[in-house]
Amino acid sequence: MVQKFAKLYTKLDNHHHHRHTQTNHDQFHHQSEALSASLQAFRSQVSKFIGQLALDLKPGSELLSLSWIEKCFGLLSFTNKAFAKLLVDIDYPMSIWEVDSVEGYLSYSLCLLELFNSISSSLSHVGQARLSLSHGLTLLENSPSSATRHLKPVQPGCFSTKFGKEFFIQGDKARFFSGKEWVVHEAVKEMKKIGFWVCGILLFSLCSDGKPYMELKKMAAGFDGSSVLPLDSKISEMMEKFPSLKEVKELNDVVAHLLVASDEVKHDVAKELITKLQVLEKLSDVIKAEVDDLFSKVMAQRTELVDCLRLRKQS
Structure with missing residues (x-):
């Protein structure tokens, strides 16, 4: 009797254990599917935005324009918002990330801030050239010789950065991620590629130099x-064929025309140059404002993460 009871108990226990194991397995499988779906939704949102960017490139366009560059930069803000939504969807705020993920994101965001500084410097360089041209126009009527000293084409100016070193050190560590950490890792990896791609295009366009773009492509391990x-x-x-911004090239063409224009047409050419300068100023200011705004947001996010990391290491 005791043996029969023991066998029955063992059978029931095994059945319960099997059901419990099966339930855990089902829950894990369901959670994995949900996490994958959230990550896929994030990627789809970003892909849709990029698809629109592709459509916004006018067929037959030979030069990148600042108006398109502005839309392109908007991809960074959009991706950040999509990433924030992803974290909410999987219920995984930055405050509870594993240390490796926090440090990886901090490394990437530091690179991003330095890139924003380079972009701002390049925009300032264009702005100074624009101001010099505007000043030259004011001198054109009364002091043509003085005006000529200021009426020079906008020359690209790029600013070297050393943003790669820390990123490569962080990237060298082999890590294994699972669950929500895996989702964050994959999403941040995509954000890095997008961030470096966007900044690379901006720096290429403003500097008329492919080096920043190629360096960033290397840092992103390709696209x-x-x-x-x-x-x-x-x-x-487009970069290979015409390494220049549409607005800058058009402006420089008018400057070249003005320098050789006869007195009969000089006034009209000067008016055209004023219009081109206004277009360049407006678009540059819009991009600079967006760069500054995103810089502030990334900086605030970094500060919050650093504080979380510091508290965690103290506890």
Whole structure:
């Protein structure tokens, strides 16, 4: 009797254990599917935005324009918002991230801040050239010789950065991620590629130099597997053919025309130059404001994360 009871108990216990194990397995499987779906939704949102950027490139365009560059920079803010939504969807705020994920994000965001500084410096360089041209126009009528000293084409100016070193050190560490940490890791990896791609295009356009873009592409380990890849191929072709911004080239063409214009047409050419300068100023100011705004947001996010990390290390 005791043996029969023991066998029955063991059978019931095994059945309960099997059901419990099966339930845990089902829950894990369901959670994994939900996490994958959230990550896919994040990627789809970003891909849709990039698809619109591709459509906004006018067919037959040979030069990148500042108006398109502004839309392109908007991808960074959009991606940040999509990432924030992803964290809410998977219920995984930054405050409870694992240390490795926090440090990885801090490393990336530091690079981003330094890139924003480089972009701001490049925009300032364009702004100074624009002011010099505007001053030259005021001298044109009464002092043509003085005006000529200021009426010079906008020359690209790039500013070297050393943003790569820390990023590579962080990137060298082999890590294994699972669950929500894996989702964050994959999403941040995509954000890095997008961030470096966008900043690379901006710096290329403002500097008329492919080096920043190529360096950032290297830092992102290429764009294979990223949603920016198809558009990047198209942009790369444009860069090779015409390494200049549409607005800057048009402005410089008018400056060149003004310097050789006869007295009969000089006034009209000067008016055209004023219009071109206004267009350049307006678009540059818009981009600079967006860069400054995103700089502040990334900085605030970094500060919050650093505080979380500090508190965690103290406890």
